[in-house]
Amino acid sequence: MSNDPIENALNWLEQGHKVAIATVVKTWGSAPRKAGSQLAIRDDGLMVGSVSGGCVEGDVVENALEIINTPYSVKLLQYGITNDTAWEVGLACGGDIKIRIDSIQNDG
Amino acid sequence: MDKTLLKKILENKNKKKSFCLISQADVAETSLVNNEDIEKHKFSKLIKKAIYEDKLILEEIDGKEWIFNPFNPPVKLIIVGAVHVAQSLSIIAENANFDVVIIDPREAFAAQDRFPNNKVICAWPEDAFKEIQLDERTAVVTLTHEPNLDDIALKNSLNSKCFYIGALGSKKTHKKRIDRFMQDGFNSDLLKRINGPIGLPINAQTPQEIAISIMAEIISSLRYQKESIEELRENWKNR
Structure with a gap:
């Protein structure tokens, strides 16, 4: 299996799955993955790629699954030690990251 | 989307x-x-x-x-010398999403079976380099130990914008190489671009370990600003 998120997302769409793609759009401080890093998410929770060192992927997948049935929509998320959810899904490295999730429209 | x-x-x-x-x-x-x-x-x-x-x-x-x-397209890694170190280096570079090309005119080394996932050009470097663009996102590594193979590749690289040049060989071999190149008119500042002995000093022993030290040096050149890398390199080498 390729580890390219876009390639996997496309394959999943062709197999009839619903798909979302998360992208790191901003980082502050010591973030584990640089801006532009991507994670592809399939409707059954399978994921390829990364947006952090594994610290927030679980929560990103949950958020992605919430919009995955509404194709062509966007959700913005922010994680960091200043975030309310810091103790649950924050970044251990002390950085802040902003993530955009796109649910992909399967346009045939 | x-x-x-x-x-x-x-x-x-x-x-x-x-x-x-x-x-x-x-x-x-x-x-x-x-x-x-x-x-x-x-x-x-x-x-x-x-x-x-x-x-x-x-x-x-x-x-x-x-x-x-x-x-951006993947960073290119040109390896001259399809030797044992090249086999390991091509695998870890490929895994780090580099686009790897191996050059060696010696058929026994340049066998495609030795590099199942990479492009292998069985030709002399001067011919092979004609079809490869050495740009800011290219690293060149010479591994043959043979001046008649390594030198031409290194000279081409010195005349290009590639971000990394590394040459396998001991301190003594590298000194001789620098002397040769100076006689050929290359100035000493330009020759500092060649990383020799190649690789970060992790006391690598096996071909696989040497490949890791080379890859680490290539990545440090790619990711650090030019100014800080020279200082860091001095510290590393003098450790």
């Missing part, structure tokens, strides 16, 4: 040219600006900055946040 866009992204990736995705931060509509259209785009400056820095830019323009997500 839709499936048509994902297909376009993959097509452009396969062309191995830079391109950029643009959208407003909270709007689904995303456009792909391909390499040929960057210059005439209204945001060409930001697109070029994102591509040059190889990093997504989030920028506020007229009260709205815009995303510029650049895609």
